[in-house]
Amino acid sequence: MSAKRSVRGSLANYLLALIAIFSLNFVLPRMMPGDPLQAIYGQEALVAMTPQMEAALIQKFSLDQPWSSQLYAYISGLFEGDLGYSYYFRDQVSAVILGALPWTLILTGSALILATSLGIVLGMESGYRRGGSLDRGLIAGLIFISGFPDFFVGIVLLLIFGVSLGIAPLYGSITPYSGETGLAYLLDILHHLALPLASLVLVQLGAVYLLTRNTMVVVLKERFVLTARAKGCTDRAVRYRHAGRNSLLPVITATGIRLPQLITGALFIEIVFSYPGVGLLLSTALDARDYPLIQGILLLVTVAVLTANCGVDLLYRRLDPRVRHAR
Amino acid sequence: MHVDLLGAVLRDPLGMTGSALLGLVTVMAILAPALSGYPPDLYTGQILSPPSAWHPLGTDSVGQDIWSRLLWGARTSLLVGAAVALISTSISVIIGTTTAIFGGLYERFWMRAVDAMLAIPPIIVMILVAAYLRPNLLVLILLLSALSWPGGARICRAQTLSLLERTHLSAAATFGAGWRHIIRRHILPDLTPIMLALTVGAARRAIFMEAGLSFLGVSDPTMVSWGKIMQQALQFTYLDVWRWWLVPTGLALSLTLVSLSLLGFALEGAMDPRLDGGQRHGDTRSSHA
Numbered sequence: 001m002s003a004k005r006s007v008r009g010s011l012a013n014y015l016l017a018l019i020a021i022f023s024l025n026f027v028l029p030r031m032m033p034g035d036p037l038q039a040i041y042g043q044e045a046l047v048a049m050t051p052q053m054e055a056a057l058i059q060k061f062s063l064d065q066p067w068s069s070q071l072y073a074y075i076s077g078l079f080e081g082d083l084g085y086s087y088y089f090r091d092q093v094s095a096v097i098l099g100a101l102p103w104t105l106i107l108t109g110s111a112l113i114l115a116t117s118l119g120i121v122l123g124m125e126s127g128y129r130r131g132g133s134l135d136r137g138l139i140a141g142l143i144f145i146s147g148f149p150d151f152f153v154g155i156v157l158l159l160i161f162g163v164s165l166g167i168a169p170l171y172g173s174i175t176p177y178s179g180e181t182g183l184a185y186l187l188d189i190l191h192h193l194a195l196p197l198a199s200l201v202l203v204q205l206g207a208v209y210l211l212t213r214n215t216m217v218v219v220l221k222e223r224f225v226l227t228a229r230a231k232g233c234t235d236r237a238v239r240y241r242h243a244g245r246n247s248l249l250p251v252i253t254a255t256g257i258r259l260p261q262l263i264t265g266a267l268f269i270e271i272v273f274s275y276p277g278v279g280l281l282l283s284t285a286l287d288a289r290d291y292p293l294i295q296g297i298l299l300l301v302t303v304a305v306l307t308a309n310c311g312v313d314l315l316y317r318r319l320d321p322r323v324r325h326a327r
Numbered sequence: 328m329h330v331d332l333l334g335a336v337l338r339d340p341l342g343m344t345g346s347a348l349l350g351l352v353t354v355m356a357i358l359a360p361a362l363s364g365y366p367p368d369l370y371t372g373q374i375l376s377p378p379s380a381w382h383p384l385g386t387d388s389v390g391q392d393i394w395s396r397l398l399w400g401a402r403t404s405l406l407v408g409a410a411v412a413l414i415s416t417s418i419s420v421i422i423g424t425t426t427a428i429f430g431g432l433y434e435r436f437w438m439r440a441v442d443a444m445l446a447i448p449p450i451i452v453m454i455l456v457a458a459y460l461r462p463n464l465l466v467l468i469l470l471l472s473a474l475s476w477p478g479g480a481r482i483c484r485a486q487t488l489s490l491l492e493r494t495h496l497s498a499a500a501t502f503g504a505g506w507r508h509i510i511r512r513h514i515l516p517d518l519t520p521i522m523l524a525l526t527v528g529a530a531r532r533a534i535f536m537e538a539g540l541s542f543l544g545v546s547d548p549t550m551v552s553w554g555k556i557m558q559q560a561l562q563f564t565y566l567d568v569w570r571w572w573l574v575p576t577g578l579a580l581s582l583t584l585v586s587l588s589l590l591g592f593a594l595e596g597a598m599d600p601r602l603d604g605g606q607r608h609g610d611t612r613s614s615h616a
Contacts, residue, residue, distance in 0.1 A: 146588070152580060
């Protein structure tokens, strides 16, 4: 298969996946027994609705028309960026999500950076000292922790540092009504971020670490490492400049594979810490059966995951010429 | 290829720990009625009582015995894990082997479907569908199986393709063996180690996802589930009850999951003796939910 064709092939996969999610969003509420409007908007919303609003919504979704016009109304709505109206928050779904998004981005972004860099450094050190006590201790510990479900790691940290020791806040992203500005505000944000971030990093660390360590072990057997040693490179230079750099490539690919886990993990962690991001919003929407909001959030998460994977796919091809020619 | 897989797993320290833990949870699940004095849904008359001789882990906010809910929760988790593992591995093997043998449009259709399904995290589809359906145990098992097979199918297909290159398979085909015979007699035996690894992985993901969905509150409310117990208990962290309510339940879930990942590591190690101590983790798309 030529390189161009495989790029197009993987783009087609992402497009197919996206279409599948859109179809599910369209079909599910209409498959439910009873009034489709009720399934689209949820029972609670209908109670608050006036007959005029109901008529307007039926018109909007073309619910009195055949399904082909309904599909057309749905697609054209999506193209206008209209995700619907959240009855629980009494606002546009897109606006509600945008309000929560920054917190999730802070959390997942910093977790991605921290877990990746920490995992790479630990993995390189550990692989370099293969079989030593540091190596064996790290392997056992991280395999154990990465087996834990993310939300329980969050709960344990919350119970230890928040509930028992009382040194970390129990919920939220800032201290409400404190009116802090500048440095104090920043420190407050970091104080609230610490525990959710630590839980996410702990869960994510294992995969990066193991992959780097194992690649490192293999790379260290290569002959160019022997050459580097022979020409008198320092230990540090061999470890990082020669072996380390060449162990990075698989880690980058694996980052793309880890992103979905990172994002869905963040959803659960946010719920544990009541961190006001998209995950907590999803939990609220699920409890309130606010279906437009549920659909909007899951759509956003899917698009984020697909875009990230697609980006890593393309990046990987650039980084490693072998991939372009292989296949 | 034909190695003493189970023996290798049991000799491995990771594998031994994993099987011991899993065995413990299984015994707890099987003996649930004998080990607990109360049915899991019974209102005992005491609310949020601390551990006592009658209630080893106290009672929860609606007066149910936590110890017995913990035991019955093990039943739900293991049932979901085992059922999904069997169904999804079977689908993986069927799709994987037949696409490799038939090729053509049939293969392209399924592999395209596999690639597209692998692009979306299954937990997202599950949350979306569960938000509407509030699935009961059976529906949950079927949904999880339907989403869980693609990674395994790809692995089975690759393995079958390489097996088809072997001479004894061309010999069988020359003697006029049909595709069913080839799959059953020549391919399946060599796929056994992979099938075992897929089963363990699928069980782990299914147990994790069931707990996650229940933790989000989108599964059938009458199901006794560790995830749901944790969701309830998390609202009472300001009281001391988390010590015997939230922590034991979370530990039970975590140790079950850890036991399966340890088994998975041991299996991978036994299948490929070149690897030491859990290589290739995070290397396959199907390794985690």
